[in-house]
Amino acid sequence: MAYRDYSDSNRRVGGFLLAAALAVATFGGVAAGAAGAGAPAEPAAAQQIQNSYADVLARVTPAVVTVRASRHTRAAQQLPFMDDPALRELFGDRFRQQQPRGEERVERGLGSGVVVTADGFILTNHHVVDGAEEIKVELNDGRTLTGKVVGSDAPSDLAVIKVDATGLPVLPLGDSDKVRVGDVALAVGNPLGIGQTVTMGIVSAKGRQTGLSDGSFEDFIQTDAPINRGNSGGALVNTQGELIGINSQILSPSGGSIGIGFAIPANMAKDVMGQLVATGKVRRGMLGVNIQNVTADLASSLGLNQARGALVSGVSAGGPADRAGLKRGDVITAFNGAPVTDNNTLRNAVARTRPGTAATVTVMRDNREQQFSVTLAELPVETARDDSREEPAGPREDTGGLGLRVQPLSPALTQRFNLKDATRGLVVTDVAEAGAGAEAGLQEGDVIEEVNRRPVSNVAELQAALKGSGERPALMLVNRGGASLFVPVRPRAQAPAR
Incomplete structure (x- = not known):
């Protein structure tokens, strides 16, 4: 039976591999030298640097598990002569469907997970368990248990697994909104299947997007704590031993860690997990607008003082925004009192709000601030479509220097x-x-x-x-x-x- 890793897929973005699996490596720590007599006192920030996080990790690592997913596939055995157009014309597709079936094989994937309840609920990535027929969860104490997917959500790349156990060690969820750029971050998982590994770095940025999927909701914590394939679904924790993120992706030219990793914020994971456990699916709010970022040129065209907010480029007829009075050309600057810096901020804020909620939307219209109460609808499952076409150009018209x-x-x-x-x-x-x-x-x-x-x-x-x-x-x-x-x-x- 052939082997193929299907849980950690790669995408190329701008010449880089965007690996939907996460990373490991080592982060250069700060060596503490012996203070000589008369040496100047260390600044307060330096005094906060720890020589060891062993005590914290002793509480964290028992709650981080390895997730192994597998499924059976059978490759079609292609007969070369059936690629001949004349034979396809003669026999049709039915003959092609009757050709011998190939050898059955097992596809196996490796990832990590985080135990979040003592009775066996485990957080991991959607891409780790997507399509799996069998899931095995390897605990830190050496036990291997069978896991079952309670619910999986592709837009957030999160999934919840349940194992039949009690008294499991649990990793407490921290408040990811309080995470600051520069905070120390520790990544825990099973990179490349070598066994549980801990790496250290800092929070490099917040609110990142990678664009791995058009329909995804992304608000990543970026970290330089090394993560590699197999770390997907593992823990990103703070120095108090609290979960601040679920490791999900890396950006790399080779597929290995170069210090650009992304974790799903714990607050988003908590919300998605709660819905998956309760109903097996995630319901998201919908405003009913098309939006885009306000660039410097757009701000200048609209007479705005700064390039911030989400520009409404379209309003769905009869939708929540339309009924509330929003118009194309409005710039949304706040949602329920929280500032909207760009379109991703608004998308995530609306998605986190339950359908049926009356939300306050603040807009700039004709250089005046206005507020609207919008009752959100439920976001439907979107379908992708391909609108690409190539057609010959018509006669050139003078378009006033537009080219x-x-x-x-x-x-x-x-x-x-x-x-x-x-x-x-x-x-x-x-x-x-x-x-x-x-x-x-x-x-x-x-x-x-x-x-x-x-x-x-x-x-x-x-x-x-x-x-x-x-x-x-x-x-x-x-x-x-x-x-x-x-x-x-x-x-x-x-x-x-x-």
């Missing part, structure tokens, strides 16, 4: 670019590589619906709307794949006519 070819929306263009949700605007049919449009991120198939809050349906209207920008970037409302977003564009100066 674009555009054409008015028509049935032919709707069919070419699959623009089912577009009803008005100018279709981008070509983007010059070094043009202002490309620099701003415009793409072929985008539909420019508005420029500086003015609807555009032909090039003349586009040129007229661009003149209203002055020295600010032109603010474009773009329909991309059925979703609306604002794009700030700085037109290049036009050469004088000759």
Whole structure:
């Protein structure tokens, strides 16, 4: 039977491997030298550095376990001649389905987990147990128990396992909101299957996103405590021995630790775990808006003093935000009194709020602050779709220094670019590589619906709307794949006519 690790998958992001499994290595500790006579007193911060965390880890390590997941698969035995198009045409797909089945094999995955209740509930990663038919949990005392998945949540990459046991050592959950950049962090898990290992580092950053999945909810604690494959689902703890995160991912060019690891905050894990244990699923709130980050150029276009908040680029008709009075172009600056720094902050805050809750949303509209009470709906399961298309460009139009070819929306263009949700605007049919449009991120198939809050349906209207920008970037409302977003564009100066 063949072996393949399926629990710790890798993704390439910007030339790096984003390993959905976590890391180990050693962190250079601070050596304490003997203080000589007359030596200057150590500063208060230095006095807080410990020579050893053995006492803390003696309480932590018994509650960190190894999780081994397996499933049976059977690979199809491919007959080479069935790749011949003529034979497929003659015999059809039915013959291909009747070809001999390949050898059965067992896929095995390795990860870690954290015991959070004495009666056997264990936190780990969704990707560690996803699709598993059998789960074995190896306790720190040498026992191996059979585990059962109580619930698993892909958007947060969290899962809860239950083993039949009592009196298990438990790792207390800390308050991850109180974690500060620079705090010492200890990672515990079973990297590469070598056995339980402890590594040390600091909290490098908070609120990180990796973009491993479009539908994920990410608010990672970043740490340089080394983590590798097998650490997934293991513990990130503070110096009081409290769980502050569940190790989940690393960023690496090779798949091994380079000191960039990510852990799911304990507060998020606590919320997800509570719902999985109670109902086996996670319910999340939904505001009913499309949002994007406020960049410096967008802030300038909107007349804002700072690039903060979440810009509403679309409002779902009849949804919670629409019923409450929110509009496209609003900038959400606070949710239930908590500041919104970017769109990820808002997504996570809304997702943590239960459906049916009346939430207070603070927005900036026309440079005035307004508040709305929004009763959240329940976020449905989203489905991905591929809207990529390549079509020949139409005739070049003078787009006022944008470096674009555009054409008015028509049935032919709707069919070419699959623009089912577009009803008005100018279709981008070509983007010059070094043009202002490309620099701003415009793409072929985008539909420019508005420029500086003015609807555009032909090039003349586009040129007229661009003149209203002055020295600010032109603010474009773009329909991309059925979703609306604002794009700030700085037109290049036009050469004088000759």
